[in-house]
Amino acid sequence: MKVIEAIIRETPTISFEFFPPKTVEQEAHLFEVLAELEKFKPDFASVTCGALGSNADKTIFWAKEIKKKFGIEPVAHLTCVSASREAMKKQLDELEKVGVSNVLALRGDPPIGETKFVPSKNGFSHACELVAFIKEQKPRFCVGVAGYPEGHIEAACLEDDIKHLKMKVEVGADYVITQLFFNNEDFFRFRDDCSEAGIRVPIIPGIMPITSLKQVKKMTQMCGAIIPQDLLNKLEQADGDKTAVIEIGVEHALFQARELITRGVHGLHFFVMNQSGPISKVFGQLEI
Template sequence: MKLSEILSSANKPLFSCEFFPPKTDKGEENLWNCLRELQAVNPAYVSVTYGAGGTTQDRTKGIVTRIKDETGLSPVAHLTCVGATKEQLGELLADYQAAGIQNILALRGDAPEGMDRFEAVAGGFSHATDLIAFLREQGDFSIACATYPEGHPESKGGVRDDIRYLKMKQDNGADCAITQYFFDNEAFFRFRDSCDAAGITMPIIPGIMPIGNFDQIVRFSSMCGATIPAWLHEQMSPISDNPDAVAGLGIELAVKQCAELLENGAPGLHIYTLNKSAASIAIHERIRGYL
């Protein structure tokens, strides 16, 4: 089912999940176990990322096609500008269309490993806005995009730039936006209000990262620009060497965050699973009264 149809027909907030394509056969087996377990909560859609620098494109394509063919779930394939010409992207999109894949999450993508900054290849795209416009020309895809309530780490103009680019993404054909994860809901609410004022009308879906390994989240956040509030450090640091305690507190905090977001009008929640099902299932169980 197309993402635009899922969003327009929903009469309640949506629960969705994100996965990454593993690099090994063992990792892929774990992914399919995770997907089977998450079918119990019937996510509205599931997205599958590229690896860093677009390194897992073939696995991404194989996974989203298999999800569509074997699970009954609605897959969303990530697509980036990294390392690909316009012609190569067109060929990939033709493959997706032939396979019945209707949903794309369009991103610029991160610089490949070993490079300090993103550079488009000759004949490629430099910005997600251009990729979205290209996608809209290529077929009847439903297009999601990314946005950053606390500002993209490369943005010189902070959140104002992200709002301006998000409006461009909407104008170029995006149907919805999924945010980078955050832990301060007030940052999301301020961002949403500013987007409303800027004429952004498409759904902005909060991205949620349940904390299972605090040191890992600190590393991730330093790269993606997500702020870890002082209160979160204070609660997590004393138990950071106790995996069970971290996972338990991570679920508690995510449930509280999700409930507040839904109570204040969030159109859904997009859970970054890190290819593990337990936290997502536990969160869904606790907030299903909102869904």
């Protein structure tokens, strides 16, 4: 099934993002997390790549397992990092071989310590090139791309960033999943700006229930998202009390989700960080 078929229906979709575990213990834990979250009947689940585009084999493995063992439609992340066109063709062939035809095409981040992305030899400079390549090689694949409500950290301005997003759509992107954000007004403004720019594909907001102040500060520094001051104050006051921090994160994610649904989003994409507890608490109170 192409996930766009679920996304365009009247009822908002629910989806989760996971990352490939590194150890045997973490693998067992992820299977437990998937079994726990399966009950919420997600429409699809995405699987990230490792740093520097590594672990492509693990991304494919977990995409296959998610579909085979849990019956959830998988979306495999593909990045331009360290990927030649020949290597990308092999990844696409392998995904097709195991029955995965939904992907999320990303440029990916430059190596830690470097500020500029350098494409691989015979590789891809931008995500729009990767989208075009996927559509050329596998025209039946459904391709999602990333959007940035507060602007990509490398973009000169939000207007330029939206121009880049439009280019990805023009070469074949079927839908957009946004980077995490904590102020819904940033998303609504972004959605309106995309509409004015002529972007007509569905835009799905990405939500991350906060579980650690240190972790969320690191992630927002990497992606350029801003933590609202009132939320940051609450987290700093609760720092050191893990349970209290998680409760604050759940409360804010629930607030975001409810308002987003009320304002007519196509779906909600949760960055679960391979944990089931916070998401289970959100869905214990969320009516969709």
